[in-house]
Amino acid sequence: MSTRRATIADVARTAGVAPSTASVVFSGKTAVSDATRQRVLDAAAALGYTGPDPRAASLRRGRSGIVGVVVQGPLGTVFLDPVTRLMMDGIADGVAGLGAGLLLLRDDVRDHDAAREHALTTAPLDAAVLVGCNPRMRDSLATLRGRGIPVVVIEGDAGEGVPRIDLDNREAQQQMARHVRSLGHHRVAMVALPRDAARERGWLVPGDTITVDVTRDRLAGMREEFPDAGAFAAAASSIDEGLIAGRVLFADPATRPTAVLAQSDLLAAGVIRAAEEAGLRVPHDVSVTGFDGVNVDGLAPYELTTMAQPAADKGRAAGHAVVAMLEGRDAASFRFTCTFHPGNTTAPA
Numbered sequence: 428m429s430t431r432r433a434t435i436a437d438v439a440r441t442a443g444v445a446p447s448t449a450s451v452v453f454s455g456k457t458a459v460s461d462a463t464r465q466r467v468l469d470a471a472a473a474l475g476y477t478g479p480d481p482r483a484a485s486l487r488r489g490r491s492g493i494v495g496v497v498v499q500g501p502l503g504t505v506f507l508d509p510v511t512r513l514m515m516d517g518i519a520d521g522v523a524g525l526g527a528g529l530l531l532l533r534d535d536v537r538d539h540d541a542a543r544e545h546a547l548t549t550a551p552l553d554a555a556v557l558v559g560c561n562p563r564m565r566d567s568l569a570t571l572r573g574r575g576i577p578v579v580v581i582e583g584d585a586g587e588g589v590p591r592i593d594l595d596n597r598e599a600q601q602q603m604a605r606h607v608r609s610l611g612h613h614r615v616a617m618v619a620l621p622r623d624a625a626r627e628r629g630w631l632v633p634g635d636t637i638t639v640d641v642t643r644d645r646l647a648g649m650r651e652e653f654p655d656a657g658a659f660a661a662a663a664s665s666i667d668e669g670l671i672a673g674r675v676l677f678a679d680p681a682t683r684p685t686a687v688l689a690q691s692d693l694l695a696a697g698v699i700r701a702a703e704e705a706g707l708r709v710p711h712d713v714s715v716t717g718f719d720g721v722n723v724d725g726l727a728p729y730e731l732t733t734m735a736q737p738a739a740d741k742g743r744a745a746g747h748a749v750v751a752m753l754e755g756r757d758a759a760s761f762r763f764t765c766t767f768h769p770g771n772t773t774a775p776a
Contacts, residue, residue: 501533555578599764683705
């Protein structure tokens with residue numbers, strides 16, 4: 428039995444039409460009569476023909492139809508973190524005009540042998556979006572640029588010539604810290620996002636190297652108002668990690684803070700749980716702030732005081748930058764601004 432894939436010429440021959448007529452039935456670029464269209468579709472069904480081979484179309488266009496999205500850490504976090512989900516939706520929307528799909532790639536710790544087999548060296552990508560740009564990500568950047576693949580970075584500095592989609596992380600976090608200070612709080616602590624790719628949990632001390640740009644910028648913003656405030660780095664942006672950090676912060680009643688600034692809404696939700704666990708009332712005994720402006724399940728009756736960021740718009744801007752580069756146009760960098768959202772989780776000290 429032959430296993431040869433049926434071609435458009437086979438369909439045309441069976442339907443009794445010209446190959447060009449059969450082709451436009453599938454492309455939809457030219458109108459044909461309903462009777463002709465049905466004859467071609469019936470012939471295709473009989474032959475098991477499902478449409479043009481995408482590999483051939485890719486060769487004709489000189490493109491794969493794939494945009495890579497490079498993230499840090501486990502891929503599962505992409506679907507657990509509401510900010511990243513919104514950003515991915517925005518990227519998909521931004522590149523929709525290309526008819527491109529997204530390929531999610533993990534930027535892993537790897538040795539030299541693994542690096543040679545890394546997906547970034549072999550994946551058939553038209554362009555790539557890097558979410559963040561720490562030292563390890565810069566290795567990925569070098570690999571992609573060495574292949575001549577256009578790159579856009581979301582919230583990270585990839586150097587000259589690489590479009591950046593940024594957020595006012597430092598200024599926004601300073602605005603939140605200023606709000607907390609206006610309420611009379613002086614004993615303040617921060618629960619930070621991971622400090623680096625190793626994602627080790629613990630207190631940040633002067634001189635620590637923080638390679639995650641978002642973490643560093645938000646910490647700097649907080650310390651504009653509270654230069655001596657302690658900061659505890661979480662291993663991820665999650666409610667569980669916020670709970671762990673909150674337990675550390677509230678362990679000693681003599682030193683516990685009266686306000687906690689969390690670098691994400693998920694971390695803030697975990698801190699609130701830790702406060703309740705310790706018998707503290709939010710916001711009467713301790714104020715808690717977040718960052719992101721996303722819906723957190725199970726947070727009621729609390730409504731976080733937070734800085735809301737346009738996560739989907741960031742992704743969409745990155746997608747538009749990809750389209751511009753693939754069409755030979757200049758792709759400008761863009762900087763988004765957060766909006767202060769007052770909730771019921773802060774009160775006077």
